Amino acid sequence: xxxxxxxxxxxxxxxxxxxxxxxxxxxxxxxxxxxxxxxxxxxxxxxxxxxxxxxxxxxxxxxxxxxxxxxxxxxxxxxxxxxxxxxxxxxxxx
Numbered sequence: 899x900x901x902x903x904x905x906x907x908x909x910x911x912x913x914x915x916x917x918x919x920x921x922x923x924x925x926x927x928x929x930x931x932x933x934x935x936x937x938x939x940x941x942x943x944x945x946x947x948x949x950x951x952x953x954x955x956x957x958x959x960x961x962x963x964x965x966x967x968x969x970x971x972x973x974x975x976x977x978x979x980x981x982x983x984x985x986x987x988x989x990x991x992x
Contacts, residue, residue, distance in 0.1 A: 932945065932980070932983065933968060933969055933980055933982055934982075934983040934985060935969075936988045936989065937958060937960070937982070938957065938958025938960050938963075940956055940982060941984060942984050942986065945981045947981050948981075949978070950978075953969055963988040
């Protein structure tokens, strides 16, 4: 039997308990994000930034649009700013 103070140099089976810290009850703090969607207003050539105060005017308030409601929910969760990549106008129901 080999006795050593450094286990990694010993031949044989070694056991080391692993602490799994991947699960957590805390939601990570997010300060900004990107949303791609269809909105009434806004640039379509490149992403633009909106804040909690500017998004209704810059996107065009539309409570029937799920993309707009997503932006609203993000700000309700405490995000400071969101980058919007607008891909067109919302689809209208006929």
